[in-house]
Ligand SMILES: Cc1ncc(C[n+]2csc(CCOP(=O)(O)OP(=O)(O)O)c2C)c(N)n1
């Protein structure tokens with residue numbers, strides 16, 4: 001069996017596409033790939049886990065819907081990139097890892113990763129408003145969320161910038177164990193980045209080092225088909241990113257990124273390998289963003305048929321249907337979660353609006369570590 005076959009084989013256990021939409025031909029090659037992830041046994045989940053995953057995705061969605069509202073009302077400045085549609089990736093990976101133990105590295109599309117890591121909604125919303133109570137003390141804004149407490153190594157405006165940082169965290173984990181003799185050191189790092197980012201140098205350099213040193217890292221590619229207005233299929237020599245890992249002798253999987261249980265199951269396999277010292281994994285999650293590249297993007301380039309195809313695969317609706325069908329949750333329980341989330345989002349906006357601005361005389365504070 002070749003490594004590529006092995007990856008394909010692993011992917012076969014990672015969950016079938018949640019629907020087969022009629023519009024898939026018009027929706028193009030990315031949609032075809034999702035539909036060709038052949039049928040698999042649906043992943044199992046307990047009622048508690050299922051509802052925890054549902055809540056996390058719902059928080060991400062409602063939080064960001066509120067961000068859009070606040071942005072258009074002029075409460076937020078600069079570029080704001082939303083994650084609507086991709087929630088199954090953040091929740092599926094991060095909730096399979098150990099909070100405040102494992103490490104996470106994001107991009108400019110970082111709000112939902114921060115929430116999944118456990119950064120309080122109040123701190124994330126305050127940061128977006130540039131307030132002192134923000135997780136980066138109001139100095140970072142939307143693209144630079146950071147939390148030492150929650151092991152969030154940052155959002156980064158430059159694409160690919162976070163990958164070497166994540167690699168450093170994975171190296172530290174291994175170095176503590178192998179060189180400093182701390183046998184308990186087994187933390188794993190997840191690095192999130194997009195399809196377009198897989199065409200730049202850091203990606204390949206980091207894959208090489210991670211594989212060479214068998215670092216405990218998961219490269220999570222959020223393949224949403226677009227890099228701003230560039231179609232993935234026009235920009236890369238082989239659109240199947242998961243195959244690129246095999247050139248480095250690395251395990252990889254192609255995952256249904258609209259199915260949180262599939263992402264979770266693939267992540268669990270990767271985490272197990274990483275903690276056992278077996279090295280890195282590349283997970284290519286096939287997903288889609290429901291909104292434009294940023295809130296400044298009128299989203300006029302993408303075909304309607306394509307958007308319709310992916311809208312039918314909404315990961316939150318997909319999980320709700322699975323939970324109800326398998327009698328793991330009742331409609332009332334899901335509704336109660338939604339209400340709880342809405343209350344949390346309303347609270348964080350109120351908190352952020354009332355929070356103080358950083359003091360102008362403290363403009364340069366927090367530049368140095370001792371602050
Ligand atoms: C080094 C660098 N070059 C160019 C850009 C401009 N840029 C911002 S987002 C983006 C596209 C990235 O697409 P992808 O990696 O697919 O992530 P997505 O936005 O789809 O999540 C580019 C080229 C940048 N931020 N950094």
Ligand SMILES: [Mg+2]
Nearest residue numbers: 194195226227
């Ligand atoms: Mg992309």
